[in-house]
Each structure stands twice: as C-alpha cells, then as structure tokens.
Amino acid sequence: MRTAIFASVMMMAAAAAPQLQAKEAAADLDAYVGKYPFDVVNGHRFLDHPAVKAAIAAAVPDAKQRAAVKFDDNGLGLPIVKVAGGRLLVWGGAWRAEDRYNWSVVIAPDGSKPEVCIYDGVGYGEDFQSAQWFEPGQPSIMKQGSCPSSAEDYPAADIAAG
Numbered sequence: 001m002r003t004a005i006f007a008s009v010m011m012m013a014a015a016a017a018p019q020l021q022a023k024e025a026a027a028d029l030d031a032y033v034g035k036y037p038f039d040v041v042n043g044h045r046f047l048d049h050p051a052v053k054a055a056i057a058a059a060v061p062d063a064k065q066r067a068a069v070k071f072d073d074n075g076l077g078l079p080i081v082k083v084a085g086g087r088l089l090v091w092g093g094a095w096r097a098e099d100r101y102n103w104s105v106v107i108a109p110d111g112s113k114p115e116v117c118i119y120d121g122v123g124y125g126e127d128f129q130s131a132q133w134f135e136p137g138q139p140s141i142m143k144q145g146s147c148p149s150s151a152e153d154y155p156a157a158d159i160a161a162g
Helices: 002-025 050-059
Strands: 088-093 101-107 115-120 130-134 141-144
Touching: 050 101, 050 115
Parallel strands: none
Antiparallel strands: 088 101, 101 115, 115 130, 130 141
C-alpha cells in the first residue's frame, strides 16, 4: 500500500514538474533594461538567461549560425533598450570589428516573440548592407542595413529592390 501511495505521489510530482519549470522559465527580462548584455542580473548575463537561450535557439535552429550571437569578454555591447511593442533590444558586436560583425536580439520581457539579427558585413557602403533576420518557425529573411543597435533603428527596413 505504501509503495502504491509513494508511486502515486511521485507520478503527480513528475506531472507537475513541467509546469513548475515553465513558471521558473517564465522571465521578467525588464530588469535588464539599461544594463549591458554582459551585466549580471539575478545571476545571469542576458544571453545566458534560460528564457533568452531558449528563444534564440527557437529562432535560430542552426547551431553554427546561432554561435554568432554571443558575447565574448572582448565583445562590445550597448545598454539594453525598449523598442516598439514593449520588447527589448539587445545589441552586441565584435571588438574592433563591430561594423563588420554584429547581432541583435529583440524579445518580449516574458521571453517570447524573439527576433534575432545576424550581420556579417562585407565592407560595402551602407546602401549595400543587409542582415539576416530569424524568427521561430519562419525562414530567415534579409533586411537592409546592419543589425539595429538603438530603438530608432528598429524595426529594420525591408530591402528595397530597384
């Protein structure tokens, strides 16, 4: 009898675990606004936050492409800002090459609705720059310019064909 009760309790706990994990994973990323991507908030740098990592992985399923969205100790970052719709914009770039390699993540404060931008510039003038944008469940698209680094730069412009 005790074994059956114990097994029943363990099954109930196992069934509740995903719900508890979901509540723990539910984020309030607003605490990062005004901080740099490398600042630690509640024990995590922005890109290390479990909800952010999951959102980026959902948007950019290819690990090689996703590896471009990182913050190295020598990387550059700007303070995290709010953009249209109340989402957060996070930007990072390569040290001394930020005009050549940069990235942005736009995400809702709860960790949903991620957009990931990866820019690997070829050194052409601004008229020829384009960045690759990713969203979960969608094919990536190219948009004009490098990745946005401020609220004024978001949303990115579509490529104008002429």
